[in-house]
Amino acid sequence: MTDRDTETFDELGPQASLGEVLLALGGRLTRLQTELLAGLEQPLTIRQYRILSRVGSGHTSLTALCKLAHRNPSTMSESVDKLVNQGFLSRRPSATSRRTMQLELTAKGVTARDTARRELDKFTAELTSGLAPEMREQLLPALSRLYFDVQGNLDDR
Structure with missing residues (x-):
């Protein structure tokens, strides 16, 4: 578990706000989309x-x-x-x-x-x-x- 001082958007703690979760989700989805597109023929x-x-x-x-x-x-x-x-x-x-x-x-x-x-x-x-x-x-x-x-x-x- 992380505390608010060391929390990153990739390591959301139990107190993460909706905005923090949305930013983290956006980052993860972008990464997955990037990898998917890069892996195409x-x-x-x-x-x-x-x-x-x-x-x-x-x-x-x-x-x-x-x-x-x-x-x-x-x-x-x-x-x-x-x-x-x-x-x-x-x-x-x-x-x-x-x-x-x-x-x-x-x-x-x-x-x-x-x-x-x-x-x-x-x-x-x-x-x-x-x-x-x-x-x-x-x-x-x-x-x-x-x-x-x-x-x-x-x-x-």
């Missing part, structure tokens, strides 16, 4: 998976990706360049503005995104399989509310 980082998913859902400009990820253009451009060089994305001039580049998933990108999505779906199904239906009915709205509240805080920055 076509390894991806979380950021790469998110970019592929967002481009696949129609967010095809660097500006749109920056807004969604709350990242600056140079950081996003570096990530996109790497995905282009690996053959997951392609670039072409936008039909509406020749100065704007439009991103598109390649066949390799679609396969990587879909494989990752299936594995993440399998992981989340396993993660929640032991929860009683009543618990799921309570957790989903509460966690969704927290998620959107946090998202609103990011959007305000």
Whole structure:
């Protein structure tokens, strides 16, 4: 058992607050997601998976990706360049503005995104399989509310 002075988010004591538990859970889930994506036949980082998913859902400009990820253009451009060089994305001039580049998933990108999505779906199904239906009915709205509240805080920055 740890005391409050030495407690870390990985070693929660019996007096941990809801916020501390949420932060610890977020860290653990991120670690598991990172490991799962890195272990795929076509390894991806979380950021790469998110970019592929967002481009696949129609967010095809660097500006749109920056807004969604709350990242600056140079950081996003570096990530996109790497995905282009690996053959997951392609670039072409936008039909509406020749100065704007439009991103598109390649066949390799679609396969990587879909494989990752299936594995993440399998992981989340396993993660929640032991929860009683009543618990799921309570957790989903509460966690969704927290998620959107946090998202609103990011959007305000």
